[in-house]
Amino acid sequence: MRDPVIIIGAGMAAYSLAREFRKLDQATPLMLVAGGAAHAYAKPALSNALALGKEPHALVQAGPEQMADTLDMTVLANTWVTAIDHEAREIDTAQGRFTYSQLVLALGADPVRLPLAGDGAADVMSVNDLHDYTLLRERLAAAGAAARVAIIGAGLIGCEFADDLAGAGYRVTLVDPGSLPLSALAAPVLGEALVQAWSARPVTLRLGTTVDSVARDGDAYELTLADGTLVQADLVVSAVGLRPSVSLAMQAGLEVARGIRIDDFGKTSADDIYALGDCAEYSVGDGSAVMPFVAPMLVAARAIAATLAGTPTPIVLKQEAVIVKTPSCKLALLPPPRGVAGSWLAQAEGERIIARFHDKDGVLRGFGLTQHTPALRNQLLAELGRAA
Structure with missing residues (x-):
């Protein structure tokens, strides 16, 4: 019997690939190895579950046993992979050594941890998976309905959590070095629109500064900002970004830059090893980029699945707006x-x-809008690359 295709990871990328592969190949053994509980759920739902009235358990679409039965595969949950031997085509895990015919790395990304001072720094949370989100909900419940939540970082995830928490009645303080929320992604006018929308919500903005320290203050915390401001909070959440998880790939000698480097077919620098999702660095034009969004991951999952099933298929990424x-x-x-x-x-x-963002030659290279519709987004996507 052929050695299995092994997927390391159990996030959206891993399960999406498994589903796509099984559509094309029902015979090849398939194994998924995950360091966590291996529940199937949509990670983007974590940042608006409060608004949707969903408890953490309601976000789970299926458990590992159900996914194993549905996709006729072996799922090893709570099993860390400690090494990859790409010459022997084997992985070492807490449950033993396994041989693969092809290996896919869907390792995700790890939260960036700020070097904060203070005896409360270790209590600062990052919400990167269902376990983290469950802990967040537990701490919110313990702090009470009017809890004060300090969020470090006003990028995409920080703003989504701020909006979700404020909508549920929690008092939010958002701290960011930028002059506006979403300053690295959006036109200033759109950041201003978000600020205006928050004027009717319990959101306090501390912009143009950073957090120096987090000190315990009884059951709460006191944040000292670089501008000298003090912020009181019952809970502190860091949302300053994610870093592709590459340590396992580096130990295996795979080519790594910001993420695990892959070619147009999703293959890494080692034969029969592929990568996708937040851990991967995709080939884009004449360069490469980490693309931690759902749309490119789904495209990559379909293409890599076809390649694994015997039909080499390039990953053709289309530009998509981030909602x-x-x-x-x-x-x-x-x-x-x-x-x-x-x-x-x-x-x-x-x-x-x-x-609309035009480059120095007047060519449209980016955009952003409020009150968007699919038709308008597609219209703007069609305008990309055209001169004004």
């Missing part, structure tokens, strides 16, 4: 490529704001 889950100010963003010089031009159409 920001902030119901108080509905936003869709397609940031311009990093390092591209240009300027934003915004226009208002009734209550809707449309911002």
Whole structure:
């Protein structure tokens, strides 16, 4: 019998790949190895579950046993992979050594941890998976209905959590070095629109500064900001970004830059080892990029599944707008490529704001809008690459 295709990871990328592979190949043994509980759930739902009225258990779509039965595969939950031997085509795990015919790394990303001072720094939470989210809900319940939550970072995830928590009645303080929320992704006018929407919600913004220390204050915390401001909170959440999980790949000698480098077919620098999702660094044009979003992951899952099943298929990525889950100010963003010089031009159409980013040659390279619709997003996507 052929050695199994082994997938390391149990997030959306891992299960999406398993589903796509089983559509094409029902005979090859398939194994999924995960360091966690291996529940199937949609990670993006973590940042708006309060607004949807969903408890953590309600986010679980299926347990590992059900996924194993549905996809006719072996699922090893709570099993850490400690090493990859790509010459022997074997992985070492807490449950023994396994041989693979092809291996897929769907390792996800790890939260960036800030070097904070203070005796409360170790209590700062990051919400990167269902276990983290369950702990967040437990701490919110313990703190009470009007708990004060300090969120470090006003990027995509920080803003989504701020909107969700404020909508549920929690008092939120959002701290970020930028001059506006979403400053690295959105036109200033869109960040201003979000600030305006939050004026009617219990959200306090501390912008243009950072957190120096987090000190315990009884059952609560006191944050000292770089500008000298003190912030009181019952709970502190860090949302300053994610870093692709690459340590296992590095130990195996795979080529790693910011993420695990893959070619147009999702293959790493080692034969029969592939990567996708938040851990991967995709080939994009003449360069490469980490793309921690659902749309490119799904495209990669379908392409890699076809390749594993015997039909080499390149990953053809299309530009897609990122839908920001902030119901108080509905936003869709397609940031311009990093390092591209240009300027934003915004226009208002009734209550809707449309911002376009043109490079120095007048070519549309990015956009953002409020009150978006699929038709309008597609229209703007069609305009990309055209001169104004």
